[in-house]
Amino acid sequence: MLIEVVNLKKYFGSGVFKKSKIKAVDGVSFEIGRNETFALVGESGCGKSTVGRCVLDLIRPTDGQVRFKGMNISGMNEVPHDIRKRIQAIFQDADGTLNPRMKVFDLMMEPYRINGLNNGQGKKKVADLMEMVNITPDLLGRYPHELSGGQRQRIGIARAMALNPEFIVADEPAASLDLSVQAQMLDLMKKFQAEHDVGYLYISHNLKIVKLMADRVAVMYLGKLVEVGKTGDVFNCAKHPYTQALISAIPVHNTRAGRKRILLKGDVPSPLNPPAGCRFSTRCPYCEKKCRTEEPILVGDKHIVACHLR
Ligand SMILES: Nc1ncnc2c1ncn2[C@@H]1O[C@H](COP(=O)(O)OP(=O)(O)OP(=O)(O)O)[C@@H](O)[C@H]1O
Ligand SMILES: [Mg+2]
Known part of the structure; x- marks a missing residue:
């Protein structure tokens, strides 16, 4: 297995x-294989990015493990450079990760330079990379602020892909892009995956994109996974009331299809003080007595769900 997340907190x-604790992630487990796109979805604040940052080793988990090819990287004092470079990230805001004082050529060269290539050796690689992400030579002399958001995002992707990573965490990579640029970027990610067998953790609340991109989907609510399954299974026969509500809220063009939108009551409770029993019980249209006292566990084989009523 490429990535294993085990009871991550x-x-x-x-x-x-x-003194009080925000339980941003509270016991999350999943596995991601080579050439697989695993999506993590859920409302704002449910803990998606925190999972991503733990997988990237940007923050250390309170408990649990992140394993890369069987190695417990979250337990290492320091993750060795040759392992770290195999796990890369694409963020929503490439802007924040690009040094504003570096020109495009240097930004694209940087990953190679860090790995000991000189400008001469790196040039050919940068040219290949530019072709892949469709960056034209006239942009090489510009600074990040002289680029469009889509161009900046493509440079962020190029940098992530430069060192042939085996795994990429993509946290809302398409959120700031318009639809045509979004489509280009998703194509690029798919092409790169097909060629390099890379695994993706794709974090998003855009379920339309997730449906296109993901092989499997995990639905997160207040720090826990409530449903995990193949994309088709989760979208076509969602089992958890929360998943059903999320899916019913995806805008559809054909309103005559007669789909009814399930409106969730109230706000997401605070992760400082999550509800007892099922965390979704305060907003669930089917809540029963047991749901308020007993916490449901994930059950099932390939399509798993944590709900007392299933
Ligand atoms: N460094 C931090 N210190 C304190 N609380 C944090 C920190 N980082 C995240 N949180 C809290 O943890 C919870 C989960 O945050 P996270 O960023 O993982 O959510 P998310 O699912 O990625 O949301 P969004 O969809 O808005 O990006 C939130 O309640 C957030 O306020
Ligand atoms: Mg986030």
């Missing part, structure tokens, strides 16, 4: 004395 201290 990440608590953040909150308040003046950091």
Whole structure:
């Protein structure tokens, strides 16, 4: 297995004395294989990015493990460089990750330089990379602020792909792009995956894109996974009431299809103080007595769900 996340927990201290804990991620497990796109979906604040940042080793989990090809990277004092470079990231805002004082050529060269290639050796590689992400030579002398958002995003992707990673965490990579640029970027990611067998953790709340991109989908609610399955299974026969509500909220053009939108009551509860029993119980249209006291566990084989009523 390429990536294994085992009972991952990440608590953040909150308040003046950091005594109360925000349980941003509270016992999440999943596996991702080569050439597989695994999507993580759910409302804002449910903990998606925190999972991604733990997988990238940008933050250390409170408990649990992240394994890369069997190695427990979250337990290492320091992840060796040759392992770290095999796991790369694409973020929504490439802008924030590109040094504003570096020109495009240097930004694209940087990953190679870090790996000991000089400008001469790197030039050919940068040219290949430019072709792949469709960056024309006239852009090489520009600074990030002189580019469009789509161009910046493509440079971010090029940098992530430069060192032939085996795994990429893509956190809302398409969110700031318009539809045509979005489509180009998703094509690029798919092409790169087909050629290099790379695995993706694709984080998004855009279910339309997830349906196009993902092989499997995990639905997250308040720090926990509530449903995991093949994309077709989750979209066509969602089992958890929360998943059903999310899917019913995807805009459709054909309104005569007669789909009814399920409106969720109230707000997402605070991760400082999650509800007892099922965390979704305060908003679930089918909530029963047991749901308020007993926490459901994930059950099932390939399509798993955590709900007392299934
Ligand atoms: N460094 C931090 N310190 C304290 N709390 C944090 C920190 N990072 C995240 N959180 C909290 O953890 C929870 C999960 O945040 P996270 O960014 O993982 O959500 P998300 O699912 O990615 O949301 P979005 O869809 O808006 O990006 C939120 O309640 C957030 O406020
Ligand atoms: Mg996020």
